[in-house]
Amino acid sequence: xxxxxxxxxxxxxxxxxxxxxxxxxxxxxxxxxxxxxxxxxxxxxxxxxxxxxxxxxxxxxxxxxxxxxxxxxxxxxxxxxxxxxxxxxxxxxxxxxxxxxxxxxxxxxxxxxxxxxxxxxxxxxxxxxxxxxxxxxxxxxxxxxxxxxxxxxxxxxxxxxxxxxx
Amino acid sequence: xxxxxxxxxxxxxxxxxxxxxxxxxxxxxxxxxxxxxxxxxxxxxxxxxxxxxxxxxxxxxxxxxxxxxxxxxxxxxxxxxxxxxxxxxxxxxxxxxxxxxxxxxxxxxxxxxxxxxxxxxxxxxxxxxxxxxxxxxxxxxxxxxxxxxxxxxxxxxxxxxxxxxx
Amino acid sequence: xxxxxxxxxxxxxxxxxxxxxxxxxxxxxxxxxxxxxxxxxxxxxxxxxxxxxxxxxxxxxxxxxxxxxxxxxxxxxxxxxxxxxxxxxxxxxxxxxxxxxxxxxxxxxxxxxxxxxxxxxxxxxxxxxxxxxxxxxxxxxxxxxxxxxxxxxxxxxxxxxxxxxx
Amino acid sequence: xxxxxxxxxxxxxxxxxxxxxxxxxxxxxxxxxxxxxxxxxxxxxxxxxxxxxxxxxxxxxxxxxxxxxxxxxxxxxxxxxxxxxxxxxxxxxxxxxxxxxxxxxxxxxxxxxxxxxxxxxxxxxxxxxxxxxxxxxxxxxxxxxxxxxxxxxxxxxxxxxxxxxx
Numbered sequence: 001x002x003x004x005x006x007x008x009x010x011x012x013x014x015x016x017x018x019x020x021x022x023x024x025x026x027x028x029x030x031x032x033x034x035x036x037x038x039x040x041x042x043x044x045x046x047x048x049x050x051x052x053x054x055x056x057x058x059x060x061x062x063x064x065x066x067x068x069x070x071x072x073x074x075x076x077x078x079x080x081x082x083x084x085x086x087x088x089x090x091x092x093x094x095x096x097x098x099x100x101x102x103x104x105x106x107x108x109x110x111x112x113x114x115x116x117x118x119x120x121x122x123x124x125x126x127x128x129x130x131x132x133x134x135x136x137x138x139x140x141x142x143x144x145x146x147x148x149x150x151x152x153x154x155x156x157x158x159x160x161x162x163x164x165x166x
Numbered sequence: 167x168x169x170x171x172x173x174x175x176x177x178x179x180x181x182x183x184x185x186x187x188x189x190x191x192x193x194x195x196x197x198x199x200x201x202x203x204x205x206x207x208x209x210x211x212x213x214x215x216x217x218x219x220x221x222x223x224x225x226x227x228x229x230x231x232x233x234x235x236x237x238x239x240x241x242x243x244x245x246x247x248x249x250x251x252x253x254x255x256x257x258x259x260x261x262x263x264x265x266x267x268x269x270x271x272x273x274x275x276x277x278x279x280x281x282x283x284x285x286x287x288x289x290x291x292x293x294x295x296x297x298x299x300x301x302x303x304x305x306x307x308x309x310x311x312x313x314x315x316x317x318x319x320x321x322x323x324x325x326x327x328x329x330x331x332x
Numbered sequence: 333x334x335x336x337x338x339x340x341x342x343x344x345x346x347x348x349x350x351x352x353x354x355x356x357x358x359x360x361x362x363x364x365x366x367x368x369x370x371x372x373x374x375x376x377x378x379x380x381x382x383x384x385x386x387x388x389x390x391x392x393x394x395x396x397x398x399x400x401x402x403x404x405x406x407x408x409x410x411x412x413x414x415x416x417x418x419x420x421x422x423x424x425x426x427x428x429x430x431x432x433x434x435x436x437x438x439x440x441x442x443x444x445x446x447x448x449x450x451x452x453x454x455x456x457x458x459x460x461x462x463x464x465x466x467x468x469x470x471x472x473x474x475x476x477x478x479x480x481x482x483x484x485x486x487x488x489x490x491x492x493x494x495x496x497x498x
Numbered sequence: 499x500x501x502x503x504x505x506x507x508x509x510x511x512x513x514x515x516x517x518x519x520x521x522x523x524x525x526x527x528x529x530x531x532x533x534x535x536x537x538x539x540x541x542x543x544x545x546x547x548x549x550x551x552x553x554x555x556x557x558x559x560x561x562x563x564x565x566x567x568x569x570x571x572x573x574x575x576x577x578x579x580x581x582x583x584x585x586x587x588x589x590x591x592x593x594x595x596x597x598x599x600x601x602x603x604x605x606x607x608x609x610x611x612x613x614x615x616x617x618x619x620x621x622x623x624x625x626x627x628x629x630x631x632x633x634x635x636x637x638x639x640x641x642x643x644x645x646x647x648x649x650x651x652x653x654x655x656x657x658x659x660x661x662x663x664x
Contacts, residue, residue, distance in 0.1 A: 040249075040256045045211060054642050078252035083206075086244035090206045144552050147645030155653035220476050310386050313479030321487035372581075372588045377543060407584035415538075418576035422538045 011111035012098035048122030068097035177277035178264035214288030234263035343443035344430035380454030400429035502630035509609035510596035546620030566595035
């Protein structure tokens with residue numbers, strides 16, 4: 001991605017595993033790693049959820065903000081927020097998870113998923129300290145590469161300039 | 167299990183992946199393999215569901231009746247039959263699956279799970295051609311052993327006697 | 333294999349993990365499972381060797397004779413019997429392993445491997461109580477199927493007739 | 499490691515997969531990742547060798563120098579350089595691999611392994627652009643962490659000073 005653009009804001013109907021909403025704009029100065037998933041997506045459950053947990057364990061102590069985004073675009077009747085809460089409990093996901101807000105125009109694609117033009121789940125979003133979308137990865141990403149890409153963002157100097165709150 | 171007893175009947179509220187109910191008594195003469203699981207049980211999803219699918223692929227052509235039993239004893243609000251239907255679709259489970267009937271006395275344990283005294287999920291039930299419960303295995307069972315135990319039942323001669331329909 | 337033929341005798345230059353040679357003819361009355369491997373074959377090391385160990389643990393107590401055959405057809409200078417001994421120690425292989433006897437005509441294919449017409453390694457041989465080669469499987473065989481096929485042979489009645497020692 | 503010390507020089511009896519010796523001193527200005535292994539060490543074969551290959555694929559194009567070190571401290575008669583050559587071929591290891599020079603005092607521990615005080619195999623060495631030993635990891639290291647640690651060294655500015663050749 002040659003010219004990273006500002007990451008679109010998240011539209012979340014409810015946050016779980018946290019007492020306060022995580023506004024993306026409020027994270028400026030921090031590297032943000034988000035994993036968009038669906039609780040009934042086999043590739044998410046077998047690969048992306050364990051990665052999300054490991055990323056949270058390794059990089060949150062280094063200052064990264066690590067979150068899940070539940071971007072339900074199919075089987076809406078099955079993947080409710082109530083079901084998500086049980087899923088997070090059973091799979092021991094401790095990091096904050098936002099339920100992507102349903103579309104207002106009747107589309108099956110929820111609002112955040114649409115804003116990022118995601119192709120499906122799982123999708124990892126890597127956002128730099130300036131709030132720019134550095135990388136958006138659909139499908140499987142090897143741990144070695146994921147660890148390297150996150151660290152690269154963490155190593156980048158905190159940018160100075162208007163609107164940035166380190 | 168030195169003296170196998172007759173396997174208790176199943177109490178099922180709804181069958182999926184089949185157009186007709188599978189009465190256990192009607193399977194006499196056939197080896198029956200049942201996998202009791204919950205769709206939000208991590209050990210079921212990672213191990214038992216793939217095993218159920220492989221057992222169905224390998225042993226159904228040899229005459230075994232292979233089924234899933236959705237024995238929900240927690241998070242009932244999340245693991246509805248509607249959610250189960252989406253789960254079976256996403257995980258490509260093709261064999262018949264029965265939703266264990268909820269208890270009538272307010273217990274969280276559904277009726278079939280209670281009748282078998284299951285300790286949790288996953289649990290495999292191996293039932294011989296006479297309808298006797300040969301083995302009940304809670305937790306992980308290695309594929310090598312599972313394949314051997316099922317074949318042992320398949321190799322046993324069809325018993326003769328009243329009520330048995332080979 | 334519609335008409336199983338008598339399994340050819342093994343030609344072994346040295347037996348490891350046992351104090352006496354295992355003559356195939358002397359195993360009549362017993363099911364024999366042999367895993368032909370090479371210590372520097374990646375597929376053997378990652379799949380077949382763990383299977384050989386699990387097969388030995390599960391089926392030897394049931395009377396099966398479980399052995400490894402080191403069928404070296406390449407890198408002969410690296411896969412010596414000395415190296416094999418270290419390999420078996422490090423990988424905790426406890427069952428008897430026979431080093432396939434080198435060809436006498438200068439071929440890279442050792443004698444037992446040639447007699448069975450093996451296509452490569454790993455290859456499993458399943459031999460019934462009468463000494464007939466029931467199955468010869470080249471490449472990966474799933475545990476579920478392997479367990480079932482071995483049990484099928486174990487369930488078969490001990491044959492009667494001259495030369496059979498149950 | 500609070501105060502990284504200069505990484506001791508390597509003592510190599512023979513280099514494979516390269517036409518010229520890789521002197522550690524000559525790598526100044528580059529991040530160096532070395533994986534010390536033994537070809538008959540199960541943990542090396544199942545985890546460290548695949549990691550070495552993935553690290554080479556991902557980080558060599560970014561300028562890191564990625565090498566294997568064959569640090570044989572047991573079964574010397576089995577793990578010869580001849581055997582190592584066959585091993586590297588079969589496991590498709592393409593990066594340079596140095597055979598650690600045997601001790602001159604009769605110790606089973608080879609010279610480089612002794613100089614670094616390695617506890618066993620596998621051991622990863624992460625050396626920064628100044629030639630300092632940033633990290634020495636014995637045993638299993640998760641891919642996520644390994645990728646992060648290597649990238650952290652790659653992100654560090656090239657140091658200036660006498661003797662450094664960027």
